[in-house]
Amino acid sequence: MAVFTAVNETDLAHWMRHYDLGEVVEFRGIPSGIENSNFxxxxxxxxxxxxxxxxLTADQLPFYLELMRHLAKHQVPVPDPLPREDGTLFGLLHGKPAAIVTKLPGxxxxxxxxxxxxxxxxxxxxxxxxxxxFVPYLPNLRSLAWWEETAPQVSPFLTGAQRxxxxxxxxxxxxxxxxxxxxxxxxxxxxxDLFxxxxxFDPVAPGTGHTVRLGGFFDFYFAGCxxxxxxxxxxxxxxxxxxxxGELDPQRTDALLRAYQTVRPFTKEEQRHWTDMLRAGAYRFWMSRLYDFYLPRAAEMLKPHDPTHFERILRSRLAGVAPLSASHTCN
Structure with a gap:
């Protein structure tokens, strides 16, 4: 993600003493995103x-790291946090929690x-x-309570129609x-935050009969129950x-929903409230992008996303979408 906290060679050498990972060959910041400092x-x-x-605080972080470890053990392809020599999954770097995870292919x-x-x-x-x-519990920290807290902060920057x-x-x-x-x-x-x-996606070897192969999901640091x-x-x-x-593509939507339900079919309540939840998903990211755009933090590399993108998506969902129905279900 965006680099808010710089790490020099001395910092890195001291940090790596807590791990048994060999000698450093390359180290560089990852410029995309706006939440954490990733390298x-x-x-x-x-x-x-x-x-x-x-x-994220040291009290919150174990949920995310332990969730990734749990999913990795259940053969879900996700980054696996590496334990330090004392067995812990994270420590403090420049006074902030920090961790090392495996890098996924693709x-x-x-x-x-x-x-x-x-x-x-x-x-x-x-x-x-x-x-x-998975036993530990942490609510989604960017859900309704956060929307109610954040709306008054971004409202002064909006037009009357947006407000x-x-x-x-x-x-x-x-x-x-x-x-x-x-x-x-x-x-x-x-x-x-599964964007x-x-x-x-991994490259697919010729002759395998597959057109694509998923390499894994990563960046679980907005995860929550x-x-x-x-x-x-x-x-x-x-x-x-x-x-x-921001309009939904019917073929891609149908493909994702059908594939999901080959594993877990939707309940009647889920089918009934599909549009409500599409609106909730759009609202959450419109709100966070408004906040990041108008109330940004300083960063060495910072690229805030355009909030109007999710405003368009929200307005599109308000205009109506096809409901979840037998065309999307496999049960």
Whole structure:
């Protein structure tokens, strides 16, 4: 992610004494994103990612690292946190929590097709089911309570029409979250940020009969316990849209939802509230992008995302989408 905290050779040498990973061959910052300081780290024993957590506290961090370890043990391809020589999964670097995880193979697919969406849908369902016996609990920290806290902070920067949308959708989501149907939605640990740039695909060897192969999901540092349908909606709102308009692409949407349900079919409540959750997913990221755009933090490398992208997506979802129906289900 964006480099907020610089790490020099002396810092790195001191940090690496806590690990048995060989000699450092290469170390460089990762410029994309806006939340943590991430670095590619290559040693004589392998390729890794070093992350310095700019917002997450030492009390919150174990949830994320232990969740990744849990999923990795259940054959879900995710970065596996490496223990330090004292057995802990993280320490302090420049006074901030930091950890090293394995680097997944492959590259991001920023122009996904139907086959990529199907792979993501199936693996997302596998991830959800693998998390059912994960005991630690941390709520999604960017859910309703955060929206209510953040809306007044970004509201002064908006036009009248934008402010009306911000407030009316927040009222709608409050009512939805308070409903019996919302309470009945199944849930558990969720990625909550499964965008195109948080998934890697491996090259496929000729003659294997496969067109694509998923390398893994990464960047779990917005993860939290939430409704599985929210995780699906966030994913669909990025993987299955036309980026210029925010409109859903029917073929990619259908492929992702069908593939998901080969592993876990939707409940009746999930089918009934698909549009509500698509709106919730769009609202969450419109809110966070407004916050990052108008109230940014200083960083060595910082590229805030355009908030109007998710405003378009939210307005598109308000205009209506095809409901979850028999055309998307496999049960």
């Amino acid at each position: 590619f780290l290559t040693t004589t024993r392998g390729a890794y990612v070093l992350t310095i957590f700019e917002k 590259a991001a697919q920023l122009s996904p097709g139907v086959e990529h969406c199907a792979e993501v849908g199936q693996m997302l369902a596998r991830m959800h089911l693998a998390g059912r016996d 009306e949308l911000l407030e009316s959708e927040l009222a709608h989501q409050r009512a939805f979250f308070a409903s019996d149907d919302y309470a009945a939605l199944p849930g558990g640990p969720c990625h909550c 195109r740039d948080n998934v890697l 939430d409704k599985w349908l929210f995780d699906i909606a966030v994913t669909v709102n990025d993987w299955c849209i036309d980026l210029a308009t």
